[in-house]
Amino acid sequence: MTIAIIPARGGSKRIPRKNIRDFCGQPMISYAIAAARAAGCFEHIIVSTDDAEIAAVARDHGATTPFLRAARLADDHTGTAAVVVDAIQQLDRRGLSADSYCCIYATVPLIRACDLLAAYQRLNDCAADFAFSAAAFGFPIQRALQLAANGCATPFWPENMAKRSQDLTPAYQDAGQFYWGRREAWLEGRGVFDGNGLAHLLPRYRVVDIDTEEDWQLAELLYQALQQHDAG
Structure with missing residues (x-):
């Protein structure tokens, strides 16, 4: 059996109520639920929330909410694994x-x-603990810059500035969409990034971290562009 767990607390600070805020005509959380339903591989799609309104919206879009999350697990400091x-x-x-x-x-x-x-499928084909979404960085991280108080820039690693891009090791980011994990891996507290998690690579244009209003606007533009592209 496989189960999808969608964490959705009610107390988002930077974008209030972002889990159920309207995004291109639908509550934000509905997209995660719809993808899980369309995947066809989950016996249950569960939303873990401390918020009755979020729970109601989740149920309206096909998820179940068999419990309400305790307040101690819905603050700004509780990690996803917990x-x-x-x-x-x-x-x-x-x-x-x-x-x-x-x-x-x-x-x-x-x-x-x-x-x-x-x-x-990748998780089932190997002995890894986890499989998660990832994407390549669009620029070599080895050439990252830091800014002084006066705005002047210096490289973190000066020795890499003259190197060709193709000679630098590619770097990847957690795309922050989903994390498959085996039961024992979750319960034993193993880490997704401890060396036994498979990275499922996504194109960069389908990865956006929504923490600010600017992020939200970018996500809507990307979503609309992808919808138009898919429609031909």
Whole structure:
């Protein structure tokens, strides 16, 4: 059995109520739920929230909310892994136990069902603990700059500034869309980035981290462009 767990707390500070705010005509969380449903590989799609309104919206779009998350797990400092472990334990008490769980973030309007499926298949084909979404950085991180108080720039690694891009090791980022993990890996506290997590690569134009109003606007532009492209 596989279960999707979508964390969606009610107390977002930088973008208030962002998990259910309208995004191109639908509540933000609906895109994560729709992708999970379209993937067709989940027996249950669970939303872990402390907020009754978010829970109602989630149910309206096809997810279930068999429990409300405790307030102690809905503050600004609680990590995702703790929320997933709590959800697994809550579901265990209700007789819903799975071999694999996929944590899908609630603010991922560019997510696609095909990526959820492909990452799950990769996890099943090997002995890794996790499979997660990732993307290549668009510029060599070895040439990153730091700014002094007066605005002048210096490189973090001066020795890399004269090197050709193709001679520098490619670097990748966590795309922040989803994290497949085996039951024992979640419960034992193993880390996604401890060397036993498979990176499922996404194109950079389908990756955006939505933390500010500017991020939100960029995400809407990308979503609309992709919709137009897919429509031909």
